[in-house]
Amino acid sequence: MVETKKNDFRTRDLFYLVPLWVLSLIAPDPYIYHKKEFKKKDLLYLGAIGLAPLIWSDPHFHHLMVLAGIYAILALGLSLFTGYAGQISLGHAAFFGIGAYTTAILTARHGFSPFVALWTSALSASVVAYLIGRPILKLKGYFLALATLGFGEIFLVMVRESTDLTGGVIGIFGIPWFSVIGFSFDSYLKQYYLTWGVLTGLFIFSKNLVRSKVGRALLAVAASEDAASSVGINVPRVKLEIFVLGAAFAGLAGSLFACVMSTANPEAFSLGFTVLIVMMVILGGMGNIYGPIAGAILLTWLMDFLSRYQEYSLPVYSVILILLLIFFPDGIGTRLNVRVIYLIGYWAKKKKRDEGKL
């Protein structure tokens, strides 16, 4: 695509185009998200995920990608609820926290294996989500946002104050590495494969949901609840199911997080963290199942990259977020293909214009 038209370009233009073109191949495009079947491109993604840590064998990169994977699991669950069903949740960090504390208490205090704790975490998060969701999901729009926000804050206060159970502000230390039948995930590389393996499984699960009856029900609820119930879709139930599922994802992510960081403390589940996850979903593209993963990788990497600039990191971070939201309001993959073609056309014409041919 680029090579054939090389003559029309200055070398400098290639410098802009090539990364954009490569990005357009990789980045998920929300404008074609309605073609929901699995494609060959998915194998490409899978291969890239499998090979990346081997090619780039730097422990810091591995650790970063482990975190990105965990955030992606969390964002994936939220994406189903926010991006597809169109509901707002600002309390998602609380389910993450419930997962992390369940694992922390079970493994560090009572000596259960992390494998058991992983499933218990998902279960406990979804049970809480069910109990909270039943009354709360009757609310709509801003009111739902406020209610979930309140839930998140209440959870935080409870964690800080119930010192006996959660260790208060200090938290719980000494959570063992994740292990299954004697195999311990004790290096960042192993943890990378663990988190991205779990993420891949959950991604396939979510994608199956999205391309089937369940996904259509979610989109229907988001677009028009009246129309959805007019064809017999049980709107409250659809919302509750996906809320509980999202919480289960968050519980799994929290459990993995506790095992990776070997600690659980309330700082990790604050409002700032919820906003970060919501940003991942929005930047990745609402209603785009690849979006949360792309958003999670981008933001994790960005935060790490900027952290070396100390006091400037936050302002720069927010400026970058604002710019991304302005230029890619539907997610970072938005119509990159179209943009590349537009740029090619623009530069080709400019060259001719300069030569006086047009």
Add this chain to the structure above:
Amino acid sequence: MSHLSIEEITKEYDGIRALDRVSLKVEKGSIKGLIGPNGAGKSTLFHLISGVEKPDSGKIRFKERDITAMASHEISALGMGRTFQTLQIWGNMTVVENIMAGMNRRLKGSLLSYGLWLPRVRTSEKEALKEAKEILNSLGLLGSWESMASQLPYGKQKLLELGRALAMKPEFLLLDEPASGLTLKEIEQLSERISQIRQEGVTVFIVEHHMGMVMEIADEIAVLHNGELIAEGTPEGIRGNPQVIEAYLRGKRADA
């Protein structure tokens, strides 16, 4: 035996009576028209029947069951489909997905079985796609089955909404002003389509402003005026009814 019967329905909004002790019956397999000037309470009546809103008093029976207190999706599950006065298609889905979402009630399987993509689910999805394409074909929308529903022109979106209601295989269809905004040719096609739906055994209850169309297809017509039922009968009877003529003329004069 009547398919739908409304008994002494009353609905008030902030002290204004939108419907005042309205009683109606719709016979099985018939096409019933509901007409009346703007603000007569037609759409309110439809909202009450489909369960979007609840009446202050009175009863609604559908297939001999009291549906007055039922939730909207439960009523639909009994076999009542509807379209909306203000278009309510799902613009965030493709055309074919809109139809398939309409079949939602008939597709069995839990969230888990869909997530794990069990063989049973796989076949049912495939069949649903096939059936959805057939429905689109019969509506003449198959050409744009993969485009987003929001990108269709208005007339086709109206058809799509009808198709979605048909996809749930209803026994009873509520059509709220299906002809509004359509061209004459489209209206002709629509009336043909509605007669065809009736021949397939579906009862149709239709609110319409386009008099020519209602007079042509309806077996029986009811007239609402200021929340009261002022006349009911065959199209010929309604055409000559002095009360109806006066209600409409007064409405016209007020408009001008």
